[in-house]
Amino acid sequence: MTGLDLAFATFGLIAVVCGLLAVTTTRVVHAALWLVVSLGALAGCFLVMGAEFVALVQVLIYVGAIVVLVLFALMLTRSPIAAQTEVSVGPRRRVLAAVLGAASAALLLAVLVPVVAVLPERTVTSTEVMARDLFGVWVWPFELLSVLLLSALVAAFAVSRMDRPSEDTAPAHASSTDAPLLGEAEA
């Protein structure tokens, strides 16, 4: 076992433990924050595997955008500070979910463990090489992805404005939770 393996095991252990906490905690905002720690530790794993750029992008996008969005949504949907048991399904369904989760993990392990190889040394893909490939070989998927992002943006806008017409007729009590906070120009 080399130093790299040890570092990977440490980060991986943090990622798994925090992931477990994220899916079991009964406090909703804590779940999002455990997800942050888990994904941060995952970025540490990527660093150990020599993928520095992926690690930084992971933290930038997940912590800077995705988790902030999730926290935002949790606050907008009036999540209390106190623990809530009703955020999870009942014990019977939980056992079923645990069995399914364990089964999928076991399935993946059964497929992956037989093909484990010990690398003499890790291959580090430099950012230059990656960028050349990204804008060479992968350029069409990349363009497709940008179209996907654009349509996701438009869709998110469209969905979040869906009830605007009815708002003018009825006094908007349901949507008043977020609009003044966001500072959307209602007035």
Add this chain to the structure above:
Amino acid sequence: MSALEIVLRSAAVLAAFLVLPLLVGQMEHKVMGHMQGRLGPMYAGGYHGWAQLIADGVKFLQKEDLTPAAADRWLYRIAPAIALVPYLVAMAVVPVHPGWVGAEVPASALLVLVASGISVLGMLIGGWASANKYSLIGAMRSAAQLLAYELPLVLSVASVCLAAGTLNLTGIIEAWSPAWLLWQLPAALVFLCAAVAELNRPPFDTPIADSEIVMGPFTEYGGLRFAFFLLAEYAGIVLFSLLFAVLFLGGWRGPGDAYLGFLWTALKGLPIAFLIIWMRVAWPRVRADQLQRLAWLGLVPVALGQLALTAVVVVSR
């Protein structure tokens, strides 16, 4: 790199991290005082109240460490650290002199952006965990602001990285030429604007807004934890001023930079810090919806246009 060198480098970064924000804080006291036609704190320490910040620090230390009964205790307590520590990490990768950088990281420009994003999470958590309506409103505003201004910030840095052909801050300084002052000017303005918004400094301080939502996320905070949030704000000013100098003004480049590089960095960074303080005195707070409008309709299109311009110039060069 030997163990001694690592210790020395860490100590140097920590010292800079502790001293420079205090200098900026003192500068804010004095600059604001003079601009508003008043003296500002004059007594502590004798000469022009130089020790006022130290006295403030001692005062913060003596205050009782209160946690509201309804708060999420654990999160409430670690939030100031989450706001402060990322700036320490970011400070370690900013080059100040040829060969002087706390830690040489290949993609340091990206790392600084990552750190500043994490820091805002501290405010968000602190505001939510305080169990206070004003704090919650402040936290939500700061989340909305982060989402809106992170994009132009990243785009303007991306433009510089594209022009330099590297993600490394040292590499960017080496690739810098005076022409950048002109054709990277839109990116520089967008960066400055977005940095002030990211720091929640006036005129973009709607998340804090002491006169409407009572300091927002910090309403419940007092004593040392509040001081940590203040320190994070000043550390942020230092970091973004240095970063502006490095990205757009050529960092340590200048006559005799082999010996005077750190002086050039300071000379370029200081006016930016001054400018950020000046903005606080000169402009009133913009409303939260004006803030969003400025980001999405003003800064993002400008940053995208700059990125396109940079790409065209780089490709045709």
Add this chain to the structure above:
Amino acid sequence: MSLLGPYVLAALLVGIGVYGALSRRNAVLMLIGVELILGGALVLLVSTAAAGQDQWSGGTVLSLFVITIAAAEVAVALAVILGVFRFRGEIDLFGRGR
């Protein structure tokens, strides 16, 4: 460096994610489970890059693609969840609305 670590980590993350997605009633928390599954996929992609087994730096590029798609997915999903909250006043997946 052994590839056992990444493979075990990927499998465990996917397992945890499946459990999270199936056992949560709160729609936002269900999304957290999905994010963990994507994390497991990322580990596998990066490990192929570390092994040098990928062509055209596919391991790195595809992991960036996964992160981008995750961002798009979360934006749309949260917009839908907030829309549901406006119409029904709650985001309980088993709830009947208020």
